[in-house]
Amino acid sequence: MSTNTNNTEVLLEENKQQESSPVTNKSTFERKALLILSAVFVAVLVGAWGYAMRVRESVASNSMTTHADPTALIEVERLRNLASSQLDNSRAYFLLGSQTIYDKQKKEKESLMDSLAVFEKEHNLPGVSDVVKRIKDIETKNQEFFDQAVEHREKKTESKIVGQFYQARTSPLRSQLNEAFDDIIHLHQIEIDKAKAEIKDAANQAETQIPFGMTWLTGSLTAIFLGMAFLVLRLVRRQSFQLAQQKRLYEEAKKAVQDRDETLFAISHDLQDSLKMISNTAERMATTPQGLNIVESGEFVKSTVATIEGMIKDIRDQKNMEMNGxxxxxxxxxxxxxxxxxxxxxxxxxxxxxxxxxxxxxxxxxxxxxxxxxxxxxxxxxxxxxxxxxxxxxxxxxxxxxxxxxxxxxxxxxxxxxxxxxxxxxxxxxxxxxxxxxxxxxxxxxxxxxxxxxxxxxxxxxxxxxxxxxxxxxxxxxxxxxxxxxxxxxxxxxxxxxxxxx
Known part of the structure; x- marks a missing residue:
């Protein structure tokens, strides 16, 4: 009984100490290492973000094409078509004498001049202004030839002859206009090719910087995560071991308490029955005439006392067997x-x-x-x-x-x-x-x-x-x-x- 109680108290005390014990030195080291790795992880992420922003700015700056706009080529072709249409309508006017055609070529001439001014302002590449000036000079000559043809028409010159006169005079001008527009396209193509080369260089530079940065970032994050995973696994295993130990100690203490309670209950039950028999025998002896059934009752008392003594010896022998044999x-x-x-x-x-x-x-x-x-x-x-x-x-x-x-x-x-x-x-x-x-x-x-x-x-x-x-x-x-x-x-x-x- 006393041994069982002492074992119970020891198990309960060990369980209490296990639950309230401070974190071990190893656990403290692992927790500090986790904090350090977490700080390194944050620093790596911040550094990677800054590096990515620098690469982005580099690519963006190298990819700028402010002096080369592909839409200018479309506008040049529109101006070419407008100038050619103006020359065609002017010749048609002298052949047909239609006022509608006259108004149309006049309107096209005005539109061409206005569009040239806008183009020169929006697409001011080196050399474009000179080409635009050439186109304007050609248009001035075209206007002179147009005015001469009008004078011939007013003198009742035959329409076919006037038309042939105007066509002969303006054919060189048409070629000059096409050359001028080709020069503008060439200037823009040079800028586009230059921009493409810069974009290609920027891309090549990004292809070099990004893989290097990604390799460095991936390696760093992998090392950090592996370290953190290792530490977390160690903490989990240690925690699981501590929980298992606590559970084991708790179950042992619980079983020891249960065994003690069962022992006390069992012994008290048997002793109660045996003592009750003794008490009943004593009452019967007290109410029985002197000398009657005394021997039988005495034998029963002796038997009951021997049973109680045997029970106590049984418990002692069983515990001795468990502990010492x-x-x-x-x-x-x-x-x-x-x-x-x-x-x-x-x-x-x-x-x-x-x-x-x-x-x-x-x-x-x-x-x-x-x-x-x-x-x-x-x-x-x-x-x-x-x-x-x-x-x-x-x-x-x-x-x-x-x-x-x-x-x-x-x-x-x-x-x-x-x-x-x-x-x-x-x-x-x-x-x-x-x-x-x-x-x-x-x-x-x-x-x-x-x-x-x-x-x-x-x-x-x-x-x-x-x-x-x-x-x-x-x-x-x-x-x-x-x-x-x-x-x-x-x-x-x-x-x-x-x-x-x-």
């Missing part, structure tokens, strides 16, 4: 001796429960090596259980058979039996089937197994529904070597049933 005082004794003592001890209990106790004698007598006191407790436990769980009027039988190596003692009852699902736990400390939990603590079979195996023997259980249970244990006929340390396997046979044994 069980020491036996073995002698070569007759089996009849321990059976007779068991009959004297358990007969009052059998009468109290209205159960017949039959212990068959061994003929011829059989000797075995055993510790008399402890084997007596084995029989007391087995017979006591059989009596408790036997219906009134039934019989509990103890039989003995032997072979060359062992003496086998069987305790047979007609109780309800043990279900197969409960047999694997039947030898645990304080095991008790729920159906019969009110009839005992459940330490009996545990100490039986401990004592018998310490002798080098085995325990067997056979159970059948509605037909009771038979428990057979064996004792060596020859002195076993190291019997107190030998723990052979226990065989349990079952053929049905309801819980019974403690």
């Amino acid at each position: 069980l020491t036996l005082r073995m002698d070569q004794l007759s089996i009849d001796d321990v059976l007779d003592n068991a009959r004297l001890l358990m007969q009052p209990l059998a009468k109290q429960h209205d159960v017949r106790l039959q212990i068959d004698s061994v003929n011829p007598p059989v000797l075995a090596f055993y510790d008399n006191e402890r084997v007596m407790r084995v029989l007391a436990n087995l017979i006591g259980n059989a009596i408790k769980f036997s219906p009134k009027g039934e019989k509990v039988v103890v039989k003995v058979r032997s072979d060359q190596k062992f003496v086998n003692i069987s305790v047979i009852d007609n109780g309800p039996g043990i279900p197969a699902s409960q047999l694997p736990n039947i030898f645990e400390n304080f095991w008790q089937a729920k159906k019969t939990a009110d009839k005992g603590a459940g330490l009996g079979l545990a100490i039986v197994k401990t004592i018998v195996e310490a002798h080098g023997g085995t325990v067997q259980i056979q159970s059948q529904t509605g037909r009771g249970t038979t428990v057979t244990f064996s004792l060596p006929r020859r002195r076993p070597v190291g019997a107190s340390l030998k723990k052979p396997n226990v065989t349990v046979k079952h053929s049905g049933a309801t819980a019974e044994w403690q």
